[in-house]
Amino acid sequence: MSKTHEVVIVGAGFSGMAAAIKLKEAGIDDFVILERKDEVGGVWRDNTYPGVAVDVPSFTYSYAFEPNPSWSRTFAPGNELLDYAKHCSDKYDLRRHLRFHSDVRTARFDESEHLWVLELASGDRVSGRYLISAHGPLVTPQKPSIPGLDDFQGHVIYTMEWDHEHSLDGKRVAVIGTGASGLQVIPAIAPEVGTLTVFQRTPIWVLPKVNPPINRFASGLLAHVPGAAAAARLSTSAATEALLLSFIYNKQVPFAVKSIEQLCRAHLRSQVPDPEVRRKLTPTYGFGCKRPSFSNSYFPTFLRDNVELVTDGIERITPTGIRTVDGVEREIDTLVLATGFKVLDVPYDLHGVDGETLLELWARDRKQSYQGVTVHGFPNLFLSPGAFGLAGPSLFATFDLCHGHALRVIKESRRRGATRVEVSQVAQEHWMEKMRARVGHTIFNNPSCAGSNSYYVDEHGDSAVLRPTSTVNAWLAQHRFPFNAYRFEEPSAPAVSARRRATRAAR
Known part of the structure; x- marks a missing residue:
């Protein structure tokens, strides 16, 4: 077995890199990033089909702390997202933590040592105190x-x-x-x-795409005028958040979705004069269901x-x-x-303390988590994101929320001298009750979603992908959750003695 790390991160997409950057900012440098391929970038490395581009404005679909003034368009093509990922990995010195061609097959929690042990396709094993699974929701x-x-x-x-x-x-x-x-x-x-x-x-449902090129003058403004990049991000994020909130608070503001549907229908009419083709292209379900x-x-x-x-x-x-x-x-x-894609699927066997995998648990008892990040029965594990964890105007906001939560727990464990931390069953059930109740206000609970064939709704009939709250609500929850929702444990005396004996023997 290779060296034991404090944190093991699975995946070198934007989520895994965000986790690594946050750890470094917190002074935690003992971590490794396991990546199955030979480069960073995740979904933007793998998806190179003709026409591939981001479908969220690029000012929003990027790290808030690392704005990119060089996007060629508002909705950047895929190769620019990959270049941005490479830039971030270099600027934040992540490559020395990266281990490429490391395809994780299984992960098990060692109860005696309070460690996650991961087995790779190569047969190698890697262990770490904490596991951040940033495998990506669009990977399978x-x-x-x-x-x-x-x-x-x-x-x-x-x-x-x-x-x-x-x-x-x-x-x-x-x-x-x-x-x-x-x-x-x-x-x-x-x-x-x-x-x-x-x-x-x-x-x-298709909306018109406002996608003007960003010329050299505009790029210069974004790069050199104080606040310009932040203003661009704020405006595109606000528009995207408004669209998301129309799904989440559909029961309160049903007219919002209806208004967007009218815009989409007008867009279709303006582009397709043939009534038969237009009929085939017109959704029969509500906007936002898919x-x-x-x-x-x-x-x-x-x-x-x-x-x-x-x-x-x-x-x-x-x-x-x-x-x-x-x-x-x-x-x-x-x-x-x-x-x-199989959204929320973990592409490797992630075993909890009872031996059951996370996907087996979810298949039997429905998808569940605490704050979209942790799961009872899986100590020292942080998902990015887990069930009901997708929040904010882009995935980058979700990564921010998930890793902020993980870092709070890890830092508190360090402060207490704990080596094992697990969310309580009671805290998880209480949070899940609130989330499932709030789903009742979303578009996904509306009869208009019948026949949408949406990945937002799983085999249990649950809408377990999106967190049914605003970004502000999610941000407050992730920064204020009580630590008594978790059980922190220090290493047992026999385990400490065994580690000390092993250390003396190694010397």
Whole structure:
């Protein structure tokens, strides 16, 4: 086993890097970041499909402490997010803590030593007092359960594993999925392919995209005028927060969602004159039930002569094409799967004190956490985020909240001389009762969400992804939660003696 660290961080995306930066700011330098690939960046390293871009304004989708004046557009393309991640890892001296090609397979808590022991795909083991799991909510692709998928003899591409060696020029291409990734890739590849068939199960709400280029003059203002970058971030964050609050407080302000729906419908009417195509692209569920997005190019793509929109259900995938329930089979060369992710899934076996994995616990007893960060039965573990943990106008706000919570607990454990800390069952149940009650006020509890096929709602019927509160409420809760919600334990006398004997023997 390699050296034991005070903190082990899983994942070198923006969440894992945020955790590392906060630890360094707090004077905690004994940590390691385990990353399965060979570079930082997480989702922005993995997703390189044509048209990939952030769908939250870049001023908001970035660290508040590290503004970037060099975005080329308000909604930056994916390669700029990856460059930003590399910049942050270098500036904050994170690379000396990074361990690449370290794919975590299992993590178990050693009760005798109060340590997390992680086993890697290589067979190596890494241990740490605390484990921050920043594996990312968009890391595990959702493989569609369509009969015949494995029998297809053409080329299959997942959007998050784009094959740049495979040319689409003149090919007969099909795309399954019209969520956020499909909305970006479809208009990007349509001019290149021979024919493009888009199979849509559920249409997506689309807002007009205000995405002007940021010229050199504007970048100069953002870089050198005091407060300019903060003002840009504040304005885009406020707009995004307002959109989020319309989902969360739908019961109190139902007119907010209705107003946004009217804007989306007007956007669709202005871009698609064909009433039949427009009907197919119009959602029958309420705005916000399924993740919406922004685009000015998605709708016009379906007016192209080489593009067909299919809304009939898929019966099966054949060796040479796709057959729908009406008996029509369309032959294709390449199949693009834009079928989303298993949100909140942990991509490795994370075992609690009873041996059960976190996913097994959630499958049996519903997804649960305390403050969206910790879980009873999993000591010294901090999720980023956990169930009901996604809050704020972007994931960066969520990371801030989660790691702020983790750091408060770790610092208090240090102060007390504790080596084991676990949220109490009572505190967790009390918090979960409040969250589930508040979900009743959200759009997800509205009958208008029927048929939305949203990843916001899980197999139990719970809306366990978003924290159903404002960002201000979440910030106050994460900075004021009582420490008596946790049980802090010092190492037992036998364990201390054993460690001292091991240390003397090593000398």
